[in-house]
Amino acid sequence: MTTGVGSMQETFEKVGEHETLIHQDILPQLKEMRKEQDELAKEMGKIALSQSSLELTVMKDGQQTRELLGRFVDHYFGTDDKKLVMKEKVTLKQLSLRTKIILGLIAVLGGSGGILAGVAAVIEIIKN
Structure with a gap:
């Protein structure tokens, strides 16, 4: 029967060791992981905000570029139309x-x- 009591005492000691291990090693690591996870979430939020800002900037630049190119194309094809009319006149004469x-x-x-x-x-x- 003594072996039964000894094994019970060994079990309590093991449970105590595990409890100490949990409190000293595992819980601090979990707290650190949660802290890092929160920081990572904040950084991801900042990145998402920056991405939205960049998208808005790119869209504005694209709109300005399209407007500028539109004016350029209108000017170019306006000049090109004049050349085309002159070519038609020359072609009819020839x-x-x-x-x-x-x-x-x-x-x-x-x-x-x-x-x-x-x-x-x-x-x-x-x-x-």
């Missing part, structure tokens, strides 16, 4: 004789003004 004849024939077949266009086409042929 039509070949064959094209002028074909256009004249189409105009002749096209209606009452077609006779005048036909005469103009014949005059154009004679000139060249």
Whole structure:
């Protein structure tokens, strides 16, 4: 029976050691982990706030860039349209004789003004 009492006493000693271990090592570590977890949560909050601020800044910059590019494109294509009109005028002046004849024939077949266009086409042929 003495072995039973001894083992009971050993059990109490083990429980005491475990309690001391829990209070001295594990609980302080848990407190430290909670503290670090709270700090990490605060840092993540700061990062999220910074990210939102950065997104807003990028969106504003993007809007300004789009507005600037829009004005540039309008200006460029406005100038480009003028060049296109000039090109069309030059192209019409540079039509070949064959094209002028074909256009004249189409105009002749096209209606009452077609006779005048036909005469103009014949005059154009004679000139060249």
